[in-house]
Amino acid sequence: MTGLFTAAQVRGAERAAMAGLRPGVLMQRAATGLAAVCLGLLGRAHGVRVVLLVGSGDNGGDALFAGAVLAVRGAQVTAVLLAPDRAHADGLAALLRAGGRTGGAESLARADLVLDGIVGIGGTGGLRDDAVALVHAAVAGPGLLVAVDVPSGVSADTGEVAGEAFPAQHTVTFGAVKTGLVVGAGRGAAGTVHLVDIGLGPHLPAPDAEQLTDADVAVHLDPPGAGDDKYSRGVVGVIAGSATYPGAGVLCTGAALRARPGLVRYAGTAAEGVKAAWPEALVTSGRPGAAGRVQAWVVGPGMGTDEAARSVLAEVLATDLPVVVDADALTLVAAQPGLVGDRTAPTVLTPHDREFARLFGEVGGDRVAAARRGAAALGCTVLLKGDATVVADRDGAAFVNATGTSWLATAGTGDVLAGVLGAFLTGGPAAAEAAAVAAHVHGRAGQLAAEQGPLIAGDLVRVLPRTLARLRGADG
């Protein structure tokens, strides 16, 4: 599990760590780690042109000290100071001692690497005009764009960008990963995130949110034991698709089957199409009650929003079973929130932004807060889809997904996610963690499928077994 932290949490840990250290030690650790990552990215230092964008806080100090390390190794380092009289004095002295110099924005036109030390976790509001001008000049130049701690202009807490941000290819962050680096607009601005350990570990509080790793997911993927049978492995019920549009039923049922093949029951008007595609599923065209016993329901993809669909949804939500509420079912819940609000059994809502807006109002720039708001409003779990999918539980626990590819932006991939999630809801983890595991697996399946070129939703179902095998570490 990777913990995600707010700026205030990191500052608190820094204060506690500093209490036992000589002044400046944390900054030295940060700058040394930053220089090491830059050296790794460049491959060498000698003769390389490095430009530092230096604001007037400690973020600029980090850039100056790292620049000094690179200058000692033979790099030509130029610091562009936003406020020369307020630049970090010791950092600037160290850079000049090491052979670096100060200069103007024109140096960006020939840079090999640009270090963005304009502003870090001390930033407030949108980037100021002089900083924006420097960011534009850096982007126009040829240098590799590396952000110090946080790309300037990104809210470390939320990932919001009010105005413009430094579009980093890499971000070297200190002590802990900030939530804003992995979600929303901040995720796009941060590029690849490198975490430098500066010894904050023992001083960090419980994280603001969490990110699952492959290893966290692997523990939920144990193969069946000798004593297992098709029932003990989890029975998923799927209600999706329609006679005219069986596709959603086929994708969702296939995903549930492939994610955790114990037993999948299908109930709905796409029964013929589902039966033809998946002879392994037990299929009925009747109501959910006619399907037989299940341990979790997935309801909604492509089922329509008419009265018949509403009554099927109400029947499923009246049970005390876990339910994944997706797509058309979300539209129905938006019109009748009590269907979910009155439940006590686990319920996972899986909206994309437009569906979320119908249920809870606009998502806005703070996606983790939005998901928490929805979960609290209906007392359920919310999986808010996006390039970084967010899961929030009614108690405020939150996960930000780390896997996936923008190739997933294609029709039907959400139907697959719903089926995978239904499968994990029948097993060990509680609803929010099951949702986070499903999003992680879905993203990895997308990455694997995308290796073969542009993917369609059915490809995700096809690669699920190999995805799960890889995640278990059982595949070469």
Ligand SMILES: NC(=O)C1=CN([C@@H]2O[C@H](COP(=O)(O)OP(=O)(O)OC[C@H]3O[C@@H](n4cnc5c(N)ncnc54)[C@H](O)[C@@H]3O)[C@@H](O)[C@H]2O)[C@@H](O)CC1
């Ligand atoms: N506190 C510590 O112990 C450590 C801090 N470190 C560094 O220190 C940083 C935090 O330093 P500070 O607290 O000095 O704050 P920052 O350097 O992040 O930001 C403060 C400066 O940015 C300017 N600024 C704020 N908002 C702006 C905006 N919208 N546009 C343009 N300029 C803006 C302010 O005028 C101020 O000069 C971290 O991000 C990290 O890089 C590291 O050296 C590790 C140790």
Ligand SMILES: Nc1ncnc2c1ncn2[C@@H]1O[C@H](COP(=O)(O)OP(=O)(O)O)[C@@H](O)[C@H]1O
């Ligand atoms: N740009 C993107 N990058 C990564 N994942 C994406 C992107 N766009 C969409 N996705 C993922 O693809 C899926 C799309 O689901 P959804 O919008 O419900 O589509 P559909 O209704 O067609 O099945 C979600 O899991 C979402 O997180």
Ligand SMILES: [K+]
């Ligand atoms: K920065």
